[in-house]
Amino acid sequence: MAETAVQEKEPIIQFGKKERKLLTDPLNDNNPITVQVLGICSALAVTSLVYPSLVMAIAVTLVTAFSNLFTSMIRNYIPKQVRMIVQLVIIAALVTVVELILKYYNYPIYKQLSVYIGLIITNCIVMGRLEAFAMANKPWRSFLDGLGNGLGYGAILVIVGIIREIFGKGTLFAGSPIELKIIGPNAEYLVNTTESVLFGWYSNNNLMVLPAAAMFIIGILIWIQRSYNTKLVDVS
């Protein structure tokens, strides 16, 4: 009863300091990939091109946001003994929805991401947020928390994707309608390596196409982030 009384006092949707912190925290101070080191598997696997990374980022953001929202809405009715199964049902349902939508609107990208869309179910970020946040907070805040964490994950994915695609393939957004050619041996490229004095030596780096490159890049990103955000450095 006490809870319904509180809900009547404050509006369900509000956007104050706390809410903003829920959105911005996962982008930097509490980033799921660089700080919590979750969701690394898909970050290594799908980031060889920017376009699939972007689609994956959007998919994961939708799943974390809405699974947080729905779980939070029914959190008081979920029996404690089966709460993980219930969370998994919600996540799996949302992932299937994302899969069906992709198949409907963009079949080639669905083919390209193949199993990794289905594997969002096993992404630790999603389940982690449900357990840590949505089970103990109200729907609106849970939704924002999910959104923030999805965006934090997505931001790293896209950054890694941009670096890998430029140096590995010489393109940006390959496979999408706005494909850009950045560095390569033809006049159609932004930097024409056959004519450029500065970049004549460059040929595509095959390591960048392999998942190992993503690990190095994420490692370097963590290093950069911690060197300016010193409170993240583990002093112990």
Place this chain on the structure above:
Amino acid sequence: MNTRYVIGFVFILTASVAVILTGLRQATEEQAAINEEIFNKRAILSALNDYLGEGVTVKSLSDQEVLAKFESMERLVLDMEGNIVEKDADDIDMAKERKKPEAERQLPLYVYEYNGEKFYIISVRGNGLWDEIWGNIALKSDLNTIAGAAFDHKGETPGLGAEIKDNPSFPNAFKGKMIYDDGTYVSVVVRKGGAKNPEHEIDAISGATVTSDGVTEMLYRGIQYYEPYFDKIRQSNGTQGLLINK
């Protein structure tokens, strides 16, 4: 929280999720099937990239234009003896055919006409390093010269085996290669260490020997499956005496 509540809760949750997902699937199924069909047809057309029209590539074709191209093609299905089966080539799934015993397989063959010349598009399927690889080869009307090729794979290594699809210079290298050497069937060989015979060989992908050998093997077997039918065409044409030389 007694057991009855737990069971009831889980039952209602899963039932409602099942209903929602079934409904959504029903609503999207039809469009998804069309999308898949167009995706596969674009893959077949990409073997013909040079012969789609002035300045037209597979990428620039709209979905309707892709379907229209296939409407205008002869879509044959062959059995292993080279007889035409009463079926539409669109209905043949190469992955399923490959699981059948060799003698029972059926083969799709698309016959495409451009500027009065006929092109025969055949489908081949084989093994790469990790999983299956497949491709479509367009042969010119002499049934000897390759007009274009396109490959795809299920799980080859990015940057190595996956180059058969990702690097356009690999399929492009097949253009103009001959599958016959003085009337003897030789197929096209993907040669490690560089092509020696410019008519029948192309360079392998460095670091992807198993995938390259897989392509060689796939082509040798796959094109041969179509030979009984091609022999019939040659016999009916009478002039191109490849069979006689054999």
